[in-house]
Amino acid sequence: MSVSANLEPRVPKSGTTPSRRPRLALEETRRRVLDAAVDRVFVERGGNGLEHVRLEDVVRDADVSRTAAYRCWPQREDFLADVLAALAEHALPTASTRGARATGVVRRAVGDDPSTLRMEAGRRAALLRAVSASADDDLLADRDEDRRWRLYLTLAMAVPSLPAGPQRDRVVAAVDRAERTVRARLAENYQRLFGLFGFTSTVGYGELAAIGLALMRGYVVGGHAGAGTGSPGTGYALLVDGAAAPSDPGEWDEARCRGLLDELDAPDLFVAEPVSGGE
Numbered sequence: 001m002s003v004s005a006n007l008e009p010r011v012p013k014s015g016t017t018p019s020r021r022p023r024l025a026l027e028e029t030r031r032r033v034l035d036a037a038v039d040r041v042f043v044e045r046g047g048n049g050l051e052h053v054r055l056e057d058v059v060r061d062a063d064v065s066r067t068a069a070y071r072c073w074p075q076r077e078d079f080l081a082d083v084l085a086a087l088a089e090h091a092l093p094t095a096s097t098r099g100a101r102a103t104g105v106v107r108r109a110v111g112d113d114p115s116t117l118r119m120e121a122g123r124r125a126a127l128l129r130a131v132s133a134s135a136d137d138d139l140l141a142d143r144d145e146d147r148r149w150r151l152y153l154t155l156a157m158a159v160p161s162l163p164a165g166p167q168r169d170r171v172v173a174a175v176d177r178a179e180r181t182v183r184a185r186l187a188e189n190y191q192r193l194f195g196l197f198g199f200t201s202t203v204g205y206g207e208l209a210a211i212g213l214a215l216m217r218g219y220v221v222g223g224h225a226g227a228g229t230g231s232p233g234t235g236y237a238l239l240v241d242g243a244a245a246p247s248d249p250g251e252w253d254e255a256r257c258r259g260l261l262d263e264l265d266a267p268d269l270f271v272a273e274p275v276s277g278g279e
Contacts, residue, residue, distance in 0.1 A: 024064060024068065026068060026071060026072055029062075029064045029069060030072050030082070032062040032063070032064050033055075033058050033059060033064060033069055033072070034082060034086040036058045036061035036062040037053055037058045037083045037086065038083070038086050038087060040052070040053055040057070040061065041083070041087060053083060055070075055073060055076065055079050077162075077163075078167065080158075081162065081170055082170075084158055084159070084162075084174070085170055085171050086174075087151060087155060088174035088177070088178045089174070089178055090151065099267075099269060099270040100268050101137070102189075102269070102270060103266060103267070105133050105134050105137045106130040106133070106134060106193070107269075108133070109126075109129040109130045109132070109134075110129065110261070110264055111126070112261070114257035114260075114261055115254075117252060117257040117261075118251055118252050118253075118254075118257055119251055119252075120198070120246050120250075123197045123198055123199075123252075124197070124199070124241070126197060127193060127194070127199065127240065128237040128240060128241055131193070131233075131236050131237055131240045132233030132234065132236055132237040134233075134236075135232040135233045135236040136232060138216070138232070139216065139232050150220075152217075152220070155175060156217075158171075179213070182213065183206060183209045183210055184206070186209035186212060186213065187205040187208065189270055190205050190209060190212075192270060194244060194247075195247070196260060196263060196264075197260070198247055198249070199244040199245060199246055199247055199248075200244075200245055200247040202243050202244075203243055211239060212236065215232070215235050215236065215239060216232060219232040219235070
């Protein structure tokens with residue numbers, strides 16, 4: 001096959017003067033069109049559905065050849081399957097895995113008094129406040145996170161409607177990869193937080209992260225359905241309280257308590273290596 005078979009001329013936007021432009025490989029056309037489709041769903045619409053995503057509009061947004069685009073996606077079903085797969089990389093929440101913002105939320109929740117951390121009960125209370133505040137911030141205070149959650153719901157509703165076959169399998173695989181990535185990050189974060197406050201988990205951190213992710217889904221679904229599910233922080237505090245077992249139950253001296261506060265003052269608490277603990 002000649003190289004030209006995989007290349008298509010770009011069509012200039014209306015109102016511009018035609019000029020010689022380098023022809024785009026079909027893979028580059030695919031990338032540009034899918035990026036434009038993600039922008040339409042995520043940035044402009046906030047993940048409120050795929051009915052407004054038309055290939056013709058996205059081709060115009062991406063400034064690529066219609067001929068090339070239709071060679072990539074001869075059927076709308078093929079196009080939507082690839083859009084769904086691309087959205088999976090953007091859909092799942094990331095605020096809980098972002099260091100700088102999450103660190104600030106945790107630090108403010110713990111407070112400034114080292115004496116509250118001397119005893120196990122005080123450290124447990126501080127851990128629960130940190131987790132609760134983080135969960136509330138993820139869902140209630142971060143608009144981008146809310147958009148990602150709505151986008152996730154769009155995916156969750158769209159996947160079952162896809163007919164069985166390679167298209168659906170491709171989307172399911174993409175969603176699964178994204179979920180595993182987020183669960184792994186959340187597991188590391190739980191392990192880090194538990195260890196800092198002198199606790200370990202009675203269940204594997206991966207399992208704890210999976211339960212936490214499922215819990216947040218429930219809050220999102222209920223909230224957007226008008227069910228008034230309330231603050232997710234309460235649910236997360238209960239989850240962590242049930243899983244946290246003391247790994248260092250003794251009384252801490254003032255230096256160690258201040259050391260914990262110093263660690264929480266780091267620009268990014270979650271870049272540190274996970275502390276040792278239960279798997």
